[in-house]
Amino acid sequence: MKSIVHNLPGFEDLIEKARTISGAVEKIRVSPVFGDGSDRKFFRIFCGSSSLVGLISPRVGKDSTDENDSYLLIGNHLHSKGLPVPRILYAEVREGRFLLEDAGDLHLENFVNSRRTNLKSIYSHVITMLGALHRKAPQGFEPGFCFDTALYDPSFVYDRELEYFRESFVNGCLGLDIAADELRPDFEALAEAAGVHKSSFVLHRDFQSRNIMVCRARLWLIDFQGMRFGPPAYDLASLLIDPYVRVPEGLQAGLVSMYWSSAGKYLGGSKGDFIRKFEAVRLARNLQMLGAFGFLGVTKKKKQFLHYIPFAFEQLARHLPKFGRMQFPRLAKLVSAIRRRGLSNPRGNLVT
Known part of the structure; x- marks a missing residue:
């Protein structure tokens, strides 16, 4: 029986490319890979004893840098630095077609939650990977790689994270009617505290357990197309307040210290400055996260x-x-x- 992916535009062309790359002579099998919040379509292509991952992502920006461009540019950049990302084996960015190295289907979330795993042990490896990303990725990273602004600056924080919380969670999900001006002074102050006006460092911006794979006894990083210049502490905060793996508060503090003990050497500044930035971006990320859950759960x-x-x-x-x-x-x-009122919408339905 054919699955929905067989009807995607460009599917057959991508299968033929997979056949050429793999050298497969036997029949190729295809299995959908069900995504998360994204509208992109992934599928696994079985070529004999090996497999590739196909991605079809319709282009949005016809005459400007698009998410597909960023995926290719940033993916190749990270791979060139020896960072653990799936290799891009074929790309047609104008049509939004990609073939990727297969990094498996076991997310860190499932690896942790389905096993009696020592959380401190596995997360120490994640912190090591994060440190390597922050140390190596800035070398040669260009603003032109970024399709969705190149800097995590105060205006980006205000519009895309804090207002997202107000519009998509407070009003859109809970059904309240909070005007922008009611929160503006606080949001302006938080945006200034969390954002940066310039940075030589980069952040992933969605560094959480569903974007980390466990495959072939190593960790892999995916969904990197939203990388930009900004405070590395944001990625650490994203990891630690990730609701998919509920890292205990005590372990969170230990992982912050673990990160700083290695990253502090190249980040510069004092640990106190780092902690203050971490607390600000943690709050901004928390608000963004609630906005995203409201948007995905209600609007989508x-x-x-x-x-x-x-x-x-x-x-x-x-x-x-x-x-x-x-x-x-x-x-x-x-x-x-x-x-006090509870997490319910005007009809009295809990958002759980």
């Missing part, structure tokens, strides 16, 4: 993402008071009000 109707909102919201409620009452008073008041 991918209801499975609503399940992660309660944990993400409790993390927000736990971390926000660490800034003190007066730093973000409007946001604190809103979070307190939501806790």
Whole structure:
């Protein structure tokens, strides 16, 4: 029986390319790879005893840098630095067709949650991989690689993370009616604290357990097309507050220290400065995450993402008071009000 991927534009051409690359003479089998929040289509191509991954990603930007361009440019760049990303074996960026090295189907999330795994041990390896990414990736990384702005600056933080939280989670998911001006002073202050006006470092921007694969006894990093210049602490925060693997608070603190003990040598500055930036980007990421779950769960109707909102919201409620009452008073008041009313929409349905 043919699956939905067989009807994708360019599918047959991609299969023939896979046959050529693999040298397969026997019949090729195809199996869909079900994605997460993305609309891109992945599928595994079995060529005899080997396999490749096919990707079909319709182009959006016809006359400007598109996500497909970034995927190719950044993927090749990271591979050239010896970083553990799937090799891009074939790319037709104008048509959005790719063949990739197969990094398996075991996400770090599933590896951790389905086994009696020593969390500290496996996450120490993840921290090592993250440190290597932050050390090696900036070498030769170009602004032109980035399709979606090249810098994690305050305006990006404000528009794409903090306002995303207000529009897609507070209003869109919970059904409240909070105007932009009600949170503007707090959001402007947080955007300034989290963002940077220039940076020689890069961040992945979605460094979490569903974008880390475990295959052939090593870790692999995927979904790197959103990389840009910015504070490396953002990726560390993304990993530690990841709702898919609930890293205990005590272990989170230990992993922050582990990261700093190696990365501090090339990041520069003091550990105190690093921790302050980490706490700011952790709060921004937490808000972005809630916005994303609201958008995916309500607007895109991918209801499975609503399940992660309660944990993400409790993390927000736990971390926000660490800034003190007066730093973000409007946001604190809103979070307190939501806790009192509960995580429900106007129809009384829980978002879980």
